[in-house]
Amino acid sequence: MAKESDGQTLRDYKNRKKRIRRIRRAIICMLLLVVAVAGLIHWIRINNMKYRSYEVSKQIKNDGSENAQYIDYGSSVIKYNKDGAQAIDKSGRIIWNGSYNMMDPIADTCGDYAVIADRGNKLVYIYNKKGEVGSIKTLHGIVKTEIAKQGVIAVQMEDEDTNYVKLFYADGSEVTSGEDSTILAELEKGMDQFGYLMDMALSEDGKKLAAIFLSMNSGKLVTNIGFYNYGEVGQNWTDRFAGGYQYEGIIVPKVTFLNNNVACVFKENGMVLYSFTELSNVISEVNFDGKIKSVLHNDKYAGVVLESEEDTAGQLLLYDLKGKKVLDKKLKFDYDKIYLAGDEIIMHDNLTCVVLKSSGTEKFRYTFPSNIAAFYPANSINKYFLASSTDISEITLKE
Numbered sequence: 001m002a003k004e005s006d007g008q009t010l011r012d013y014k015n016r017k018k019r020i021r022r023i024r025r026a027i028i029c030m031l032l033l034v035v036a037v038a039g040l041i042h043w044i045r046i047n048n049m050k051y052r053s054y055e056v057s058k059q060i061k062n063d064g065s066e067n068a069q070y071i072d073y074g075s076s077v078i079k080y081n082k083d084g085a086q087a088i089d090k091s092g093r094i095i096w097n098g099s100y101n102m103m104d105p106i107a108d109t110c111g112d113y114a115v116i117a118d119r120g121n122k123l124v125y126i127y128n129k130k131g132e133v134g135s136i137k138t139l140h141g142i143v144k145t146e147i148a149k150q151g152v153i154a155v156q157m158e159d160e161d162t163n164y165v166k167l168f169y170a171d172g173s174e175v176t177s178g179e180d181s182t183i184l185a186e187l188e189k190g191m192d193q194f195g196y197l198m199d200m201a202l203s204e205d206g207k208k209l210a211a212i213f214l215s216m217n218s219g220k221l222v223t224n225i226g227f228y229n230y231g232e233v234g235q236n237w238t239d240r241f242a243g244g245y246q247y248e249g250i251i252v253p254k255v256t257f258l259n260n261n262v263a264c265v266f267k268e269n270g271m272v273l274y275s276f277t278e279l280s281n282v283i284s285e286v287n288f289d290g291k292i293k294s295v296l297h298n299d300k301y302a303g304v305v306l307e308s309e310e311d312t313a314g315q316l317l318l319y320d321l322k323g324k325k326v327l328d329k330k331l332k333f334d335y336d337k338i339y340l341a342g343d344e345i346i347m348h349d350n351l352t353c354v355v356l357k358s359s360g361t362e363k364f365r366y367t368f369p370s371n372i373a374a375f376y377p378a379n380s381i382n383k384y385f386l387a388s389s390t391d392i393s394e395i396t397l398k399e
Contacts, residue, residue, distance in 0.1 A: 049399060052365065052366065054366065054396060054397050058091055058092045059391050060393075061391060062388065062392045067082065068373065070374035070376075070387055071109055072341070076095060077374065077385050079374075079392070080105050080107055082104075084098050085125075087114070087129075088392060090378040096129075097131075098116070104118060104119040105118060105119070108146045110149050112129045112149075113127065113170065114127045115127075117144075117155065118142060120141055122140070122141065123135070123136075123137065123138075124142070124168075124172075136172045138166075140158060140164055141157060142155060143156040143197075146200075148202055149205065151169065152167055152168070153168045153170070154206075154209060155167075162188060162190050163187070164186065165211060166185075167186065167202075167209075185240075187200075187209070194213045194224070198213065200212070203257045203260050203263075205231075208228065208229055208257075210227050210228075211226050212253075213225075214251065214252075222249075223246070223251060224245070224246050225244060225247075227263070227279075229278060242276070242278065244280075250268060250269060257276075258301075259299045268292065269288055270285065270286050270288050271302060273319075284319070285323075286319065288306055290306035290308070292307075296340045297340060300342070300343065301319060301320060301321075303317055303319060303340070313332060313335065315330055316331055318345075327358060333349075335348060336350065341377050343357060346375060349372075351368055353365070353368065353372055370389065383397075384397070
């Protein structure tokens with residue numbers, strides 16, 4: 001009998017141990033569920049919060065701000081004018097200073113790199129987070145420049161009868177095409193044969209190029225869009241040509257890469273998304289009834305604002321990278337500038353700024369006491385860069 005009693009006791013002990021483990025697991029699961037629900041509620045609250053005020057977290061004097069322009073530089077901002085440029089981080093610290101003399105400076109950024117060029121002239125300066133890394137003296141007048149994440153630069157140039165796009169490394173040396181170091185990665189197209197180069201765009205990896213040519217054929221406008229692959233795969237194709245598209249009677253003024261493998265062209269009456277990994281293919285094409293007032297894009301969305309005959313500032317249409325419409329909203333704010341930053345649409349005039357979520361919900365609206373020169377996110381929640389003619393501030397939005 002003693003052995004049976006001992007066996008029963010052992011079985012009871014094991015059963016109790018199993019029950020305790022089950023109860024413990026149930027309690028842990030309940031706690032995790034509570035934490036997850038609380039986190040979801042907090043996330044929903046934060047993402048739907050409406051802000052109507054702000055406080056200044058950090059501020060520096062904006063010296064030399066006359067005729068200055070600004071461009072987003074990751075978690076920093078670049079201020080540039082005819083005499084030079086500064087990169088300023090969110091704490092107000094000057095990361096680097098660049099000095100030059102330009103008549104009409106234009107800028108582009110990608111990752112840690114930035115390029116500033118003198119439009120209509122022949123100077124290009126390249127920077128990374130440490131400062132200037134190279135410069136270029138071009139042979140022809142500069143129309144546009146773009147930079148890739150690793151510092152490759154595409155420079156669009158022209159003379160009286162020829163269009164040029166040439167690729168350079170960050171140190172200013174010319175990019176060669178494949179294994180043959182004597183063949184340069186470039187486009188050179190005569191205007192009499194190919195037409196006028198309206199625009200060009202460089203991919204994030206610096207290996208793919210898109211270009212738009214406008215010409216006349218038998219008295220009709222013709223737009224040709226060409227895609228060129230300067231990577232290893234592109235060596236298999238004549239002139240690196242990876243696909244082309246033609247539009248008759250339509251002007252296509254702008255092309256851009258939304259990410260490394262998706263490009264977008266904005267037509268006068270619509271927009272087209274292309275996939276471009278090795279060869280180019282159409283993802284989606286949308287045509288609009290109204291006249292395009294503004295275009296906006298980033299690595300998540302592409303969109304337009306259509307002019308409105310009604311008493312509104314226009315109709316905002318936003319699409320994801322698959323061409324699906326994610327927002328259709330009538331605007332009630334007559335902006336001077338509009339652009340995308342992450343999942344937000346930022347609009348401002350001289351004094352008033354409005355921030356919309358990509359869902360169309362208004363996040364922030366405020367009329368500042370001094371002019372708005374630039375307004376960019378400093379984080380993904382409620383901190384922003386605000387530049388005026390007197391100060392550059394990091395502000396925190398308040399309810």
